[in-house]
Amino acid sequence: MRPARNIVLYGDCISLMQRLPDGSVDFILTDPPYLVRYRDRLGRTVANDANGDWLKPAFAEMYRVLKPGGLAVSFYGWNKVDAFMDAWRHAGFCIAGHLVFHKAYASSQRFLRHTHEQAYLLAKGPAVAPQSPLADVLSWDSTGNRLHPTQKSLRPLEDIIRSFTRPGDLVLDPFCGSGSTLVAARRCGRDFLGIELERRHHMTASLRAHAALP
Numbered sequence: 001m002r003p004a005r006n007i008v009l010y011g012d013c014i015s016l017m018q019r020l021p022d023g024s025v026d027f028i029l030t031d032p033p034y035l036v037r038y039r040d041r042l043g044r045t046v047a048n049d050a051n052g053d054w055l056k057p058a059f060a061e062m063y064r065v066l067k068p069g070g071l072a073v074s075f076y077g078w079n080k081v082d083a084f085m086d087a088w089r090h091a092g093f094c095i096a097g098h099l100v101f102h103k104a105y106a107s108s109q110r111f112l113r114h115t116h117e118q119a120y121l122l123a124k125g126p127a128v129a130p131q132s133p134l135a136d137v138l139s140w141d142s143t144g145n146r147l148h149p150t151q152k153s154l155r156p157l158e159d160i161i162r163s164f165t166r167p168g169d170l171v172l173d174p175f176c177g178s179g180s181t182l183v184a185a186r187r188c189g190r191d192f193l194g195i196e197l198e199r200r201h202h203m204t205a206s207l208r209a210h211a212a213l214p
Helices: 013-017 055-065 078-091 154-164 180-187 199-211
Strands: 007-010 025-030 066-075 094-102 116-123 137-139 170-173 191-196
Touching (some): 007 199, 013 191, 055 066, 066 154, 137 154, 180 191, 180 199
Parallel strands (some): 007 191, 025 170
Antiparallel strands (some): 094 116
16 A cells, blocks of 8 residues: 555644555655744744654654665654654664754844754655765755744755655655745655644645646
């Protein structure tokens, strides 16, 4: 049985991924909650950002559904890296690399001006490196977070997808938010499978992703 393609599922990603066959996804690119009780300037929050009960079971399912030798890229909160690293290693992932996304602006500041995002490249067992490796520092375009409080930039997501996948591959994002990963996948000629817990973001992701379909 193959998972559905080019669809955005509504609900809890753990229970929905449990319905997917082992090794049925080619690549994972996701931006999960950072466990920091995030609240933006407009008062918007992120679901499940107040506790990490979902962290290990979600990444365990991601590991299971990813094909052997597959790769995943996960954004994370820098001040919760120990929790994320524990979840990744507990699932079975090997750490294959680290990505930094440089911003021309500060998203916030306290002791430091925060001018970057970050993500880890994770591997499920031995993985084949791309012929032309991606730079580990990528530029970042401001989205203004118009559609989601932590909306990600399309350009670096497209760079990642092109580097680590082939046309027709299935890209999974179990925390798809406003659907940026899904749009980037379609713009690169890849199929997508998104999952989103919050109804308003599920609607946004569905509309954006299907507008990107040929």
